[in-house]
Amino acid sequence: MEQDIFLHRIKALIQAHEDGALGGEVMPEDVLCGLVSQDELPDVLTLGMSLNYQRNAYALWQSIADTYRDEGSRWVFVPKKAAKAEWDVLCKALLRNRVALQPNRHPEIWQRVAQGIVQSSAQGNVAGLIEFAGCDIDRLKTIMQKERKRDFPYLSGPKIFNYWLYVLETYAGVCWKSRELITVAPDTHILKATVQLGLCSPDILRGAAEDRQAAADAWEQALSGSGWAPIDIHTPLWLWSRAGFPALGERRREHADD
Template identity: 65%
Template sequence: MRNDDLIKKLEILIQMHEKGLLGGEVMPEDALIGTVPEQEWPNVLTLGMSLNYQRNSYTLWKMVAQCYLDEGSRWVFDPQKVAESSLDDLRDALLQHRVALQPTRHPEIWHRVSRGITGSSPKGNVLGLIESADYDIAQLQTIMQVQRKADFPYLSGPKLFHYWLYVMESYARISWKSRELITIAPDTHILQATVKLGLCLPEVLRGTAKDREAVASAWERALSGSRFAPIDVHTPLWLWSRADFPPLPAKGND
């Protein structure tokens, strides 16, 4: 597909998304709206995202919201308190609201990420971590994907890391430097939409790490020099696939 044809189709998809024609008026993370105070969004989003791997995202974030509403378990979203807590107490709180589904692995990840946050942040929270990196994505990549990679399981992976950046921008109002570095997050729906648009061959649907990397790179190349950063097209593509690819109308038509 010629690049200008691809851009035209993306413009149509974005327009469809803005008009609500792709569904998805409620995104998974919307479960936190009206529940979590604005200043707590960075911590809640980051810790919740740390378990957003091979999970139903809508169910996960509903459970996160319920856990936050429970004053007895709300402490699990304070990285400093979690880092100082026992794994048993953390396990009980996370399992109670089914934020954690695996009784050993999931609480250990939550605990490790909390210690990674407090160990990287003068303030002991996610906003402090971001501020220490001067809101610079490249610096955060060095911290979370190189220097302290072991402290951020799942989150340090390219798919979740870049989607986390996008969610932090969208919901926590973080203004990133060099936001063009946020690549598309190549989950199953993105892979399917990419093939549907003809940007990659069907082989990438195998979903291996190399396939996902190839899709992310293909979007970087395709959008280079355009008005879109790769992450700008993530949600329209994701919803288009989830809606089983409704046909794209001619540009400008209602």
């Protein structure tokens, strides 16, 4: 596909999203808006996203909101408290509103991420980690994907890491340096949309790490010099796939699944 034709389709996709033609008026993380204070959002978003894999995103974030509303369990979103919590107490708090679905693995990841945040920041929170990295995405990648990779399971992976950067920018107002480095977060919907647009072959639908990286690389190259950062088209692509790829400009039918 010629570059100008491809970019024309991307423009139409973005416009369809802005017009509400793809749905998505409420995104999963929107449930936190007006509930969580601005200074707490980085911690809540980060710890919540540490479990954001292979599960319904809307259900996860609703559980996170319910846990935050529960004054008896809200402390789990404070990294210093979660990092030092007794195991049975942490498990009970995370299982109460189904933030954790696996009684051992999920609390283990939650506590490890909390400890990684505390150990990577003088302030012991995500805002401090971002400040330590100077809002520099390259530096943050080095910390979370190399120096302290073990402390950030799943969150350090390319799929969640890049979407995490986008979510912090969108909801917590973080201003990143070199935001063009934020690639698409290549989950299943993004891979399907990438194939639908003809940017990659159907081989990437296998979903292996190299397939996801190939999709991310393809988007980076395709949008180079366009004025769009790859992450700018993540949500339109995700919604387009979730809606079943309606013709651009047409209203989608409602879907109850993720």
